[in-house]
Amino acid sequence: MFSSLPRHYKIGIVSVLIILVFSFSAFYILQTITENNIKDSLLKQQIDKQLVESKSVSQNIGADLTLVMTVLDGLTNSVNFQEGHLYGAQTEGLMKEKYGIIQDIVDKVFVLNQNDVVTQGLSKSGTEYVGADFSQREWVTYVKNDLKPVFSKGFERQGLYTVYIAMPIINRTNSQYIGQIAASIPTEKFFARYGNVHDINSQFLVAFDKTGTILAVGADRSLVGKNFFGNVVQNFIHHNKILNNLTETLLRGIPSHAIYDYGKTERINTGQPIVVGGQPTYFLQIVTPTQVIFSKIQETLFIERLKSGSLLAGVFASIILLVVFLLRWSSTMEKEVIKRTAELNESNSSLDVMARKLTNANVSLYEANDQLKKHEKLQQEFIDMAAHELRTPIQPILGLADVLHDRISDKYERGLLEVIVRNARRLQRFSSEILDVTKIEGSLLKLSKKQIDLNKKIENVISDIENGAADTEINGKKNKIVFQRRESITVYADKDRIYQVISNLISNALKYTDNGTVTINAYLNHSANNHNNEAIVTISDTGRGIDSQVISKLFSKFTTTSVTGTGLGLYISKGIIEAHGGRIWAENNSNGIGATFSFSLPAT
Template structure:
């Protein structure tokens, strides 16, 4: 009996130590996973906010440096402000243009009656005007009350114009600039909060807060704290009244977070512990001279309260009571107790393994979401780079052509029309008209200006179309028309524009466009303008890559359920068909199939799988938006679009799309 009792005591002590160690391991594992999740969430949200603020700053830079802004053209500036707001509407609620005196000249929403009182308002006292005026650098404010008493953050970008009368020093590469005003974007605190809340994973159980670089509370779930200085005399008494002796420790954690890029802390108060993960939020660095703009804008905090230590202590106490009970009855049921303990151990291990698997699954999902954010960030930066390059090229060409015309042919062009200045202009123009060589050069300059303005207009329209598509505001105006006639009009239009359009320069080599409709007319129910856009895009693409070989366009009718996407090239096996939108109306029995076949180099295998996605291009020109917009237009009509490389002796590629004949 004594052996059984001694064995039972030893077994009870061993069991107690084992379960205590296991409980501690569970606590450590759970806390580590909790901290990892908090750090991932803080990084993901801060990175997303940094990208959003960088996009806003990029918009401000593009608008501030545009020729329209430099010229003070309010109507064109208004268009740029509206476009900027449209691309960042998930975070911003307004774009504004202030002149060099701090007067509000135009802004988004200026046409609304309730905003009439803000026109020409004097905002020269605002920091977002004064600081860029003094430093000629961008500025990001803390949360302040706007004129309409709404707390907002403001991001401003100075308009700096190179002084035309300044002296350029080639050796030092210095220029005299003049301050012409600022372009400002506003972020409402409530909108910022909604944006941050929207970034949290639905299964993540925690809170978020955001402080600027000075410790001002930009966002927290308690709206009454927004705009208050965390370390100020107004907020600190509240902290001390809640945390008492722990207030200093909590303040040290916040202070350390504001001065660090990222990190993690554990704060223990009473019976609850809180995991605090923090990550810096950054803006787009623009000061190439090495200035500080672009460093920490603020710090994002993710807090997760938990009671893991208390729960583990309770578990240990319960286990101790159980062990004493086992000692009391171990003499009688020693064997049964051993079996129960073994089964209990197995159950506990299974629970630990199950919980660990769930936590690992959550980490994997968060990692995948993070990779998606990185990919989106990369695509967004690539688009900003491409858009800036594509917008800059025609803008610089237009500006250069006009300056060349002024300097070479018409020095009085921009001097006005009063008195003797008009006579000087008339005389210069008469001299120009008499000199055929100069007149031809003058005409070439005007043609180049028109060509680049068309290119600029197309880039802006493409960007606006993508914005409408992604915000689901893409509208169609359908009507019945002859598809054959529309294609013939597109061909005529391309021929008529071939001389001044750089994308169609190959037509000067007499590229033959063969149009082969199977019957006439072929009447469809669609948007005439959008279908003209699709056909123009596909045909000009074919011209770009065809060299001097002919292009063939075919149109035919076919039953919907009999569409074979390989019928164009017989045994061709490689077809890229974008079928993300399936036709659901089975009553549409007949479809029109339009195919554009070129005999060029074919579609590059690197871009073939993502041919109809945004920013996909191998060309040195273009934003890679044309096929994406064409795909959206065709799918909006209930059709489909696809592409394939030709594998016969002609090589090249064939782009095809289907279109319903009736609604």
């Protein structure tokens, strides 16, 4: 049949087939190039973002370790220790006061006498180590011989890998060695404050001491305590040269980054030294599987491929039908063929015009998107830098102010010192809020969930506020806080983040209430099948209520009617509750007095 067709028909059919093959090939190649360019762009963005993140995290860790050093230094220079009183009720009271400042960072704080025997020890559970002989510990010998602070290498004790920060107690008058004070830090728990150290399939942290021993790692917990360059770790990473060079560079105190694959999917690794007192003390790597990055765009790429493929298939099918029609009716439909060919040419011209418009639109969209990403990157870098620049000097200010508080007896001077401490804590709270906002907007908020008693958590917050332990400003108002247990409520949540939300909501209620009552209720909202129960917490006050101008955007950033607030607390609370799978809302009370803030959490 084909051989009987006129020559120009044959040429036309062959030309159409060539065009189809060329178009399909060109489409496939361009699609592949575009996707690869997108992936390369994402990798570069992730590396830039991760470099900023790893620097910020290492600086935060360094600031916390500096705070521990400041507190220990304050104890060594206190009157009690300078006079050689290394045990007793007064010494224990002083240690409890200082331990309260760093108890979220360290596990235990204890004092050794000249014979390396523990005379006083504290932990969250009470007295620890008293009477224990530490003379065989390597770090104890270093402190005693060199009379300098020491950050120890890690070792395993009772299933926990631990490092110690120790500082000598030296009499300032005669330079005599009196003893030393030390703090123990469980490494996995400590580094888990700053990121994931348990899940290899998402972004995780790796921490090393100066010898290259792993202190915490998200890849495999069995690697904790192993030297990176030893056989166990090298077999695990299949002696990957890129990762080995990266780690060697980091242990020399030089920030580094690389992309590699040792058989467990491709990963991005950015490393930063953790600097304390101007010297690298420990070392941090942030590792991100590239599949986590690409998974965010796979669905979009698939839809775009499906759309383009459908369009191409439609055009292909239309042309095939046209060719079949021409072959079947070629003897009688030559004029119709000419007419159809003209229509087809016109259609192709329209498609070309449309393709050019689409290409121009894609270029414009790409340029606009690139500018937006650059702006977002600059904004993120500025926020991280500003938060760090606020946080870094605050820790030493608070630590040194605490030391001065023990040395100043003048009431007026102490009052001035309290003004410094109060404003420094306000700046510390503001920098923490900025970092929390950054984590929420970057989907980097990590939750350490476990079963907690919600009623007990509420009571802890109330107790801290009434005793002045919580970071709140009540300004001398005589408000009453009312809370009574109604039923046992257990939720699976991050205890510190839930404490933060409850404390924020109660503090807001107290701030906007003058000589009134803040009432707290907690109860279970049972579903019909008892499988989706909710825990509901409400905080009601008798204050002035919510301004009608802000109620619609109450949980947005920087929304506040207070001259002292930042407008970030409710936005952060909303991010924390929603990260737990809950809800948060607010409304003015029906009687026209005060307002009620409520949130829900999935109950267990």
